[in-house]
Each structure stands twice: as C-alpha cells, then as structure tokens.
Amino acid sequence: MTAPRISQLTIIGVGLIGGSIGQAARQRRLAERVVGVGWRRDSLDRALALGALDDATLDPTAAVRQAEIVVFCTPVDQIVAQVVHLAPLCPPGTLLTDVGSTKGAIVRSLDGRLPTTVDFVGSHPLAGSEKRGPEHAVPHLFEGRLTVITPTEQTRPAAVARTRAFWQALGSRVQLLSPEEHDRALALTSHLPHLVASALASILPPEWAELTASGFRDTTRIASGDPSIWVGIFRQNRDALLDALNRLGLRLDDFREALRADDAVRLDTLLSEAKIVRDALGS
Template sequence: MLFDTVAIVGVGLIGGSIGLAIKQRQLARRVVGVGRRQLTLRQARHLGAIDHGTLRLDRGVADAELTVLCTPVDLIARQAAEVAPHCPPGSILTDSGSTKLRIVQQLEGTLPDRVCFVGSHPLAGSEKRGVEEARPDLFEGRVCIVTQTQRTPVQPLKLVQQFWRALGARVVTMSPETHDRALAYTSHLPHLAAAALAVALPERYGDVVASGFRDTTRIAASDPQLWSAIFLENAGPLLEAVACYERGLTEFRLALENRDEQRLLDLWAESKAKRDAVTADGHAAPRAMRVPARHRRRRSRGGPG
C-alpha cells in the first residue's frame, strides 16, 4: 500500500473513479470521501468508491496522508488552503483540475510548511458526470500531467507521480505554464468549438443531424458551469488558441469563396496528417508527422491558390 488513508474531495466521475481504482489496486487501507450532499456520499459508499463519507472538509482530511481535490477549478485553491491546517504533518495535497497556473500560484508559499501541494491533471474526463459513471479503469493507459516548479519538493513530487502510475496512468511532468498552454489547444479549444458548433445549428435542421454533428458536438454536453470556470481560468492561452482556430476557419472560407479545390485538398491533407499523427489513446505517433508532398500547402502572397 502507498498510503494508509486517502481523502477525496468531490466524489464525482473523477473522484469516484480514483476511489474505485485505489480500492481495486489496494493502494490505501482507507478512502474517505468529502462531498456537499449525503446522497452522493451514500452512492459512493454503495459503489465501493469510499469507505467513509463526510460533509466536513476538516474531518475528511484529518488522517489523510494524501488528499485529492476533484472539484471545479475555481474552488481548488480555496479548498486546499482551507483543508491544509487540518491535514496531518507531512501530508500531500494534489488535484485533478484542468488548469494549473493560477492554482499553483495561489498555493505555493502560502500553505503551512507541514503540507505540500503538487498539481495533477488526469486527461480522462468525459461529458458524463456523477459518481454513478465512475469506473476503476478510467485512468488505465491515459495521460496524467503532474506539474513541477522550482519550489516543488522532490519526494512529494515522486510520490504523486507514483500514485498516478499505480492507478494505471502514463505520467507526464511539466510546468504549470506549459500545461495551460498545451491544454488550451488539446482540451479547452475543442470544448469551445464543440459548443459553438452546437449553437450554430438552426433549430429547423435538428431532426436531420448526421453522425458527424453528433460526434463533433459530443463534448458540448459537458457541464456548463464546470467548463465556463475552466475557460475563464485559462482565458489567456485559450484566446490564443481561438485566434489560431479562427485563422484555420478563414483559410477554409477563402478556399470556398474562391472555389479553389486544390486549396481545399491541401487543407484537408494537412488536417488529416495532424489527426493521424495522434493515436486514439492520446499518445503521439512514433514517427514524425509528414504532410505528403503532393498535398503540401502552397505558399503564395496572392489570392487563394
């Protein structure tokens, strides 16, 4: 066992899956869930995700060597500061938030010396939510980003990395800044684009949507409150990603306006090559991405083509 007691604050899809994985892999003797509703905690106990549930943060973390904060990103820093004084000496706080820089900035140097925060982000979310959707294999083979700064203690960092690996994840370590820039493109922009596409659908066409629309807008069914908070927390990098996406849309629009078939082929070839360079489980393809020569974009200072 890695720990005697682990506390999970927020026992939903991610928190519940962490609890189930801990229990299945025998990584802790006891898992304590902290939540806002007794009903959720009862469900988590019934599913076997936690051994004990409480509505009180201070009681939930009192014996925890590791506390995992699985709450919305705009609550994590505040909750970490709230629970830290009640944690036992030498305990570690981590999280599952989709943004990192603001959280780390707010916590580094402000927590009691006996407690350490190491940021985490398992890339294993879904448009589904709730502990009833939790499963013990959610992190198997998935990437979990663990953030490191110059002030991150070595041993707590290694223990958090070991924890996620024990849950089945492939751990990647990077700075909070790099995390937020990367996730703006690989997670936050896709959610924004899916939502915008869903909004763009005229109601009169709702009964003839094709599978492409359903596939592309699947994540538009995600929790609006959760994702609004993520967008605002990572607004700077996300705006840069949106600008890049807008340039891509403009490229396609100009090719259409000019009826430039070759330009459309070039754009499609480039997009397909980039998509094919990433495998279904999120790992980079082993070979470098190369756009076939016959489909490479032609550089021109004039109009399309």
C-alpha cells in the same frame, strides 16, 4: 506496485473523476481507507454503493485530519480556497494534489501559501467525459491514460515523486510540465475543442436536429459538459484560450478563402494536413 500502502486517501469531491480514483484505489488496494467528501448525502451514498469509498462524510475538516494523501476533485475555481482552508488541518507529511483542468492559476496561487509541513503538487489526469456524477465513475479510467504533473521551482522533488507514484499506482502514465506549458497545451487540446463544440451546437436550428448524423454528434459531444465547470476553466485559462481561438480563426480564414476562390488544390491541402494529424491520433 512497489509504493507503500497509503494509510488514508481522502477524495474531496466524489464525481466521475473522484469516484473513479476511489474505485481504482480500492480495487488496487492502494490505501487502507478511502474517504470521500461531498456536499450532498445522496451523491456520497451512490459513491459508497458503487464501491468508490470506504467511508463518506459531509465534513471536509474531519476527512483530512488523518489523511496521508488528499485529492481535490472539485471545480477549478474552488480548489485554491479549499486547499488553503484544509492544508493546515492535515497531519505533517500529507500530500495534497488536485485534478483540475487548469494548472497555472491554481498552482501559482498556492505556492508559498501553505504550511511547510505539507506539500501541494498540481495534477491533471487527461481522462473524463461530458458526463457527471459518481455513477459514471469507472475503476479503469486512468489505465493507459496520461496524467500531467505541474511542479514549480518551489515544489519539493520528494513530493513530485510521491505524486507520480500515486498516479502510476492508479494505472496512469505521468508527464511533467510547467503549469504554464500545461495550460497553453490544454487550451488547444481541450478547452478550445469545448468552446468550438459549444459554438457549433448552439447554432443548430431545432428544425434541423433530425438532419444531424454521427459527424455532428461526435463534433459537438463535449458541449453537453456542465457549463459551470467550464466557465471556471475558461476563465482560469483565458489568455491561452484566446490565443488558441485566434489560431483556429486563422485556419478557418484559410478555409474561407479557399472556398471563396473555389480553390480545389488548396482545399485538398488543408483537408489532407488535418487528416494526417488526426489519423496519427488513432480512434
């Protein structure tokens, strides 16, 4: 690692993602001190016990006063308010970033709204699971995974470079996208699958639960995610998600027509196209 050591890394929200950032930063000796902010003492105590933090506090204002980098790992519908509240309390030069699954609403709301002494750059590490809480954190969560960084026209290049170095130091690869392109892509690659998994899970009659196997379980696994988190994501990325849902609907219509017509060739084509795409992704 060639980046200079961070004096203090502050993590707002120490769940699966925040806890994993803390564990990775501490194992990699990325920061002199990793400070976590939470809303429940027991959750912070677990994060401390799991090696995710050097110090923990319920007071976010105290936690940012000496921060060099602050990462917001809170639900997407809380990030803007928290950043607006805490940015003025950060020392000059502080880099603020987040891990939210939506970027447009967050990044555009913050553009031009923060003190010029600090920088905010949107990030989204494509890592996580349907699980919650620091007990599911793992220090290798970001290794080999992709983090998308979403600068705007107003983002200073030096801040982008610092954000990139931060995620790379955690083991992640980095890609830059506009907030809008991020949101269009993630609507299809993440938010729509969540919606579909939920729709599929919810139409299962209880008496048929015994008749599910790995196919149903795989396809619906993410429906176990926290509803309140996902309501926020869906609402912040509503337009792109509706577009993605319409695209899926058209393809479901193709299947429906091929089934109605008992068209073996068409069904084979539809399934073969999907197999090519899926095989290319690997396991």
